[in-house]
Amino acid sequence: PALHKQRRQFVVDFVRENKPKKVVDLGCGECSLLKKLRFHHEIELLVGVDINEAKIKRYMHGLAPISTDYLQPSFDWLSIELYKGSVTQRDSRFKGFDLATAIEVIEHLTPADVEHFSAVVFGYMSPGAVVISTPNSDFNPLLPGLSGFRDRDHKFEWSKAEFRSWALRVCSEYGYEVEFTGVGKALHSQHDSVGFCSQIGVFHRLRVRDHHNTFSDDEEVFSYTLLYHINY
Ligand code: SAM
Structure with a gap:
């Protein structure tokens, strides 16, 4: 299957196993992950945020329940919210x-x-778990016809070592542990050492935390704009 489907499936499998009740997709783009996750009955609140308001507005209606969703007797209560905002800014919600x-x-x-x-x-949102995927530049020589980055908008593409060093620093600063994995394997085992095409870090918050939070905890901040809200 295509790489973006494998990435989506990775999160779906994680949700099946870990049964989170409140899930937020940062940089939700075309909302395709949210569309898949809304059928997972453990989830009570599903939130997406993206800096691109036009993109959210183009795709958000795809999250509305189709009439048969209401007919399914087993359907649990679910709330979906979409925001315009930047993941570089905090929001108390x-x-x-x-x-x-x-x-x-x-x-x-x-x-x-x-x-x-x-x-x-x-540091601020501090969710129980975080799943982050990003291109693995060690894999790039195996991608035919690629010169430069995989996308013109990419500001960087990290090697496995670079991703690892960022992730481990985040863990020690904010009190998480991380496992490294990914999706998209090289066709030939001789290339196994390059790792996955998309590298993924799965972070879990540590129970005892002595982390630093640059932000004051009790202050309410609303920097994102709610664009869409629906209850199933
Ligand atoms: N996560 C989606 C997926 O896997 O299909 C979209 C990935 S797309 C390559 C990157 C997305 O990140 C875009 O929708 C872009 O608008 C969003 N983005 C970029 N910078 C952002 C920021 N500072 N805050 C929130 N979203 C951002």
Whole structure:
């Protein structure tokens, strides 16, 4: 299957296993992950945020229940919210989530904004788990016809070592542990050492935390704009 489907399936499998109740997708784009996740009955609150308001507005109606959804007797209560906002800025409504995902998002941020992202997501929102995917530049020589980055909007593409060093720093600063995995394997086992085409970090918040939070905890901040809200 295509790589974007494999990334989506990775999150779906994670949700099946970990059963988070509140899930937020950071940089939700065309809302395709949210569309898949709304059928997972453990989830009570499904939130998406993206900086691109036009994109959300183009795709958000696809999240409305189709009439047969209401007929399914087993359907649980679910609330979906979509916001316009930047993952480099905090918003109090984004605290208290069980899972935050950022699928192919961080490589669109400048290095300075990646630092803001880390502080906002791990330090401030501080969800129970975080799943982050980003291109693995070690894999790029295996991609035919590729020169430069995989996308013109990418600000960087990290090697496995670079991703690892950022992730481990985030863990020690904000009190998480991380496992490294990915999707998209090289066809020949001789290339196994390059790793996955999309590298993925799965972070879990540590129970005992002595982390620093740059932000004051009790202050209410609303920097995102609600664009769409629906209850199933
Ligand atoms: N996560 C989606 C997926 O996997 O299909 C979309 C990935 S797309 C390559 C990157 C997305 O990140 C775009 O929708 C873009 O608008 C969004 N984005 C870029 N910078 C952002 C920021 N600072 N805050 C929120 N979203 C951002």
